Amino acid sequence: MVTGAARGIGRGIAERMVGRGYAVVVTDVDGEAARRTASEIGAAVGLEQDVRDAAGHRFVATTAHDLGPLTAWFNNAGVGDDGRLADLADEQVRRLVEVNLLGCLWGMRAALDAFGPGGGDVVNIGSLSGLGPVPGYSAYAATKAAIVSATMSVAAEAPRRVRVHALCPDGVRTALLEGQDPEGLGAQLVHSGSRILTVDETADAAVALLGTRRVVRSLPGWRGGLVRTSTLAPSVTRHGTRLFAALGRRAIARRTRGGG
Numbered sequence: 001m002v003t004g005a006a007r008g009i010g011r012g013i014a015e016r017m018v019g020r021g022y023a024v025v026v027t028d029v030d031g032e033a034a035r036r037t038a039s040e041i042g043a044a045v046g047l048e049q050d051v052r053d054a055a056g057h058r059f060v061a062t063t064a065h066d067l068g069p070l071t072a073w074f075n076n077a078g079v080g081d082d083g084r085l086a087d088l089a090d091e092q093v094r095r096l097v098e099v100n101l102l103g104c105l106w107g108m109r110a111a112l113d114a115f116g117p118g119g120g121d122v123v124n125i126g127s128l129s130g131l132g133p134v135p136g137y138s139a140y141a142a143t144k145a146a147i148v149s150a151t152m153s154v155a156a157e158a159p160r161r162v163r164v165h166a167l168c169p170d171g172v173r174t175a176l177l178e179g180q181d182p183e184g185l186g187a188q189l190v191h192s193g194s195r196i197l198t199v200d201e202t203a204d205a206a207v208a209l210l211g212t213r214r215v216v217r218s219l220p221g222w223r224g225g226l227v228r229t230s231t232l233a234p235s236v237t238r239h240g241t242r243l244f245a246a247l248g249r250r251a252i253a254r255r256t257r258g259g260g
């Protein structure tokens with residue numbers, strides 16, 4: 001079961017799960033795109049699902065259960081509104097919390113309820129931004145920090161044979177990232193990293209968590225350590241931000257010139 005899987009990272013995960021022989025349920029708030037993706041990649045079914053609706057998760061779990069024992073559930077759906085908290089519209093803040101955080105919590109509850117005695121894996125798609133202060137992404141990053149927190153708690157609460165993981169990728173080349181303001185602080189900080197990740201390597205990392213005891217994995221690993229270090233002295237972030245934003249602006253300019 002993969003939410004938000006009509007495109008981007010979710011589609012990449014669903015493709016890999018089909019390749020591993022799973023009967024995959026692809027869901028997305030865009031039902032037509034979910035059905036199209038399901039048929040293109042050979043998934044069992046594509047369904048319309050808004051992850052903000054708790055009952056929708058239970059319905060999807062029942063559908064998945066009809067295909068066989070449910071053993072893997074990816075809470076991937078997300079929205080990526082960037083901007084300083086003061087500049088976002090109320091509706092954007094609400095949507096970020098409802099889709100990214102509530103959508104993940106409802107999904108975990110439905111999955112835990114639907115796993116059989118053999119257990120299973122829940123993989124939540126967090127973000128590197130959830131591991132430390134990220135000016136320009138404050139509301140988005142808060143939802144992702146909450147996902148990391150909930151993942152760690154639920155992993156410890158879960159019954160034996162149930163594993164709960166969070167993957168925290170740096171920027172990934174998808175429509176979500178492309179939709180952000182290139183002049184904005186958030187995009188500049190994302191581009192200050194080593195490079196933008198591909199959907200393939202991100203989806204590989206998500207699927208690789210299945211069956212492991214790893215609870216939180218950042219991608220790339222070294223960026224996770226760096227961001228976590230910044231939480232030790234958040235007051236320094238204000239100064240570091242200027243430096244990283246300048247690096248990001250340079251990387252964006254290089255990419256624009258190179259067309260890549």
Ligand SMILES: NC(=O)c1ccc[n+]([C@@H]2O[C@H](COP(=O)([O-])OP(=O)(O)OC[C@H]3O[C@@H](n4cnc5c(N)ncnc54)[C@H](O)[C@@H]3O)[C@@H](O)[C@H]2O)c1
Nearest residue numbers: 004007008009029050051076077078127171172174175176
């Ligand atoms: N792209 C990045 O740089 C990046 C980095 C780290 C984490 N992530 C996370 O990865 C996940 C996937 O993002 P992506 O980059 O593939 O983005 P994307 O925009 O390509 O895909 C997101 C999908 O989620 C769907 N969606 C949006 N709202 C929904 C809702 N209410 N219910 C169900 N589906 C909904 C969209 O229709 C879309 O198909 C998100 O949780 C995102 O926060 C992305």
